[in-house]
Structure formats: structure tokens, C-alpha cells
Amino acid sequence: MNNKQQAGMLAFAKDLPNICSLLGLLCAVLAIYFAIEGNFPASIIGILWAVLFDWYDGIIARKLKNRTKVQGVFGSQLDSIIDIVSFGILPAILLLSYGNYNVWFIPGAFVIVASSAIRLSYFNVYGLIDSKTYKGLSLDNNVLILAFAFLFESFFTQTAFSILIYIILMILSAFNLSSVPTPKFGGKWIYVLITYVMVLTSIFGWILYNRV
Template sequence: MNIKAFIPNFITLLNLLCGSIAVIFAINNHFVFAAFFVFLGIFFDFFDGLLARKLNVQSELGLQLDSLADMVTSGLVPGLVLFKLLELASNSKAITPIDSWSETMEWTGYHFNLLPFIGLFVTLASAYRLARFNIDEDQQSYFKGLPTPANALLILSLPLILEFQNNDLINSIILNKWFLIALTILSCYILNSPVKLFALKFKNWSFKPNAVRYIFIILSIVLLIVLHFAAIPVVILLYILLSLFNNIN
């Protein structure tokens, strides 16, 4: 075995491990721990490609493995979190025994609340986005549509805002089922949007060719310091707006 070639793949497997652990926490409503392992998985996701380029061991195996890991960490987990948040918003479990009250359909001894399952459409959209990325040879210096890790950060920020910032107005918005449905639809669209978004890849450290990247990083740091977890949706919006502005120039 070529040890040097395996190093970035091992980092990718750590991403997959983090995503798998996050799934377990999300299913059990431990959203903070789920978010932590998603963030850690995204950290590994950033460095596996960087290491592959630095070691000059990029491969088709690494590309496919990376997408499989992203499917769990940045595709399945955010879908499950939306599923759980929609359960909270509707004040009803997705599946309950037939002796429990439910306003939804029943089948073989169980009531089904179909609303939370809408959140899983983000998982489907993420899978479609990752498959398109794998066969698209143009996305080297930019992305078409929002990358799945960025979308995962957006969705995982919601339970963190609920847990740590505890603002009644913001809480009421996040736990509103119509807001969550709208967010799901928006996420599915922006994941597969044809809009070009800049990648955070620096070919050199000069300011002029990387101005939009430096501005984004500086503003993101300021927003995170001021708004804490509530800054994450703002940062994602900033990323999209700066990309649109960069496309005009």
C-alpha cells in the first residue's frame, strides 16, 4: 500500500466517522453534539483535498470517497436535523403508536405525521448536488450552487442558536413549521442552483486576485465575534451575495 496516497483518504474516513457519530446524536435529539461532529467532519473534509494536492496523490478513489463521506456528514445529518426540528415545530412525533393522538394518517398500528419527512428532501438534494459535482469538470476554481458543507453549517446553526442564544423572537421563527419548510425548499434550490460561487482556494496570497476571498474571511470573523452562532446564516448569505457581485465584475 502507498502510505502517502492513503493519508488523505484516511482524513476523508475521519470525516465519514464524524458524520456517522453526528447521525446518532441527531436521532437522539442531542443537536449540540451532532453539530460539533459535523463541524469536525467539515474540518477534515477541507484538509483531505488540501493534503491530496500537497502530496500530489489526487485520485478517482479519493474523489468518490470524499463524496460518500460528504453525503453522510453534510447530506444526511442536516436532513435529520430538519426532520427533528419539524417534529418540534409541529409538536408531534413523525411516528407514534396508534393509541397516541395524531391528526395524520395511520397504518398498521402507527400514526404518521408526514410533515417532518419534508426535511429529508435536503438529503436528497445533497445527494443530487454531490453526484453532479463528481461529473462536472468545470468546478475547479468555483462552485455551481452552494456546497453541501456550507448548507450543513446553515442548518446545524439553527439548534445552536436555539440552545445558546435563546432569543424568544428568533426561537419562534426557527420553530415555525412554515419557516422550516421554506428553508428546506430554499436549501434544495441553492444546493443545485446554476449560480457560480467562489471557492476558498488560494493560488497565491496576493490581495487583488483574492480580494473577494479576503473580504469574505474578514467580514465572517467580525460577524462571528459579534453575532456568535446567529452569524452563520448571515455568513452564508454574505457568501452568496459576494459571489453574485464577483460574477458581475
């Protein structure tokens, strides 16, 4: 395709599914900021909303009938790059921050980012096993499970909980790269996700309110 036929980069930013993807990226950036600041409830809220926007960009894309093939390809690439930030870099930074940037947490952070990059690259080449099945665990499940684990943070010392989330994230990374078939949630599962995000947002919002 020559330059005269190529649309400008920002022209794709007006595409509704891509706007949704970028809102998810904004949530991830905010979550990274709060993780670095040590405000973990706020970071978890950002993580949850990043997942919700990640689900909705695909839903919106499938409902739009007038999208071109180029828009679809661009959207898929954008979504994949945002996923590495939301579900790779973000949990790695959260782990490092919660571990007070101890050197022993660096290998874990690398494993999270590396396994995310490998999984997304593999998915971009091979896609789904079939229309309803992934090979290995989808990355968005990692942060949904991590958010649930943070509900029990107050039952542990910081050191014990940092080790716990370290172990959880390493196990999840192994499942991300495994050949275990896992279901691709869609359809009415979006309502389950919305409920989950709203309930946990309320809980972590309440925790934040009581810390003020």
C-alpha cells in the same frame, strides 16, 4: 484492470487524505447519533468538524506529490460518498429529529437527500465551472449556515424553530441545484473555517456544559 493489478480495498484506507475523509465520516456518524438522541448542540459540533475534515482531505491530497492516479480517483469517490452522508443524510435526520419525526418533515428530508445526491452526481460528471467557481451552492455551506442558525435556537419555541430550519434547508437545497455561480473557497479561507469551527464548537460546548 485485472484482479492481479488491483490493490486491496483497505490499502486505500492507509492513504492520508482518505484517513482525513474517514475522520470526517466519523464526525458525521456521531452527529447523526446525537441528532437522533435529541442532543442538538453535540450534533452541531459533529457537523462542524465533518466540514473541517472535508476541507482538509483535499488540502492534504494536493500537498502529497507521490499519490498515484488510482489513489486520486479512489479518494474523489470516497469523498463524494462521505459528502452524501455528512451533507445530505445528516441534515435530513437532524431536521426529522428536531421536528419530532412529524410526517410533514419527511418531504423536507427527502428534498435534502435527493438534492444532495443530484448535485454530487452532477459535480462528479462536470466538475467546476472553472478552477474557482461552482455551479450552485456547495453542500458544505448548508451545514455551516445551519450551525449558525442554531445559535439563535433559544429565541424561538421548538415548533417555530423547526419550521425555520425547515424553510432554511429548503432554500439552501434550491440553491444547491441552481445555476448560480458561487465561489470555491480555498487557500487562506481554511483559516476562516478553522476559526469558525473553533468558535462555534466552544459556544455549543458551553451550552452542553450548562445543560449537565
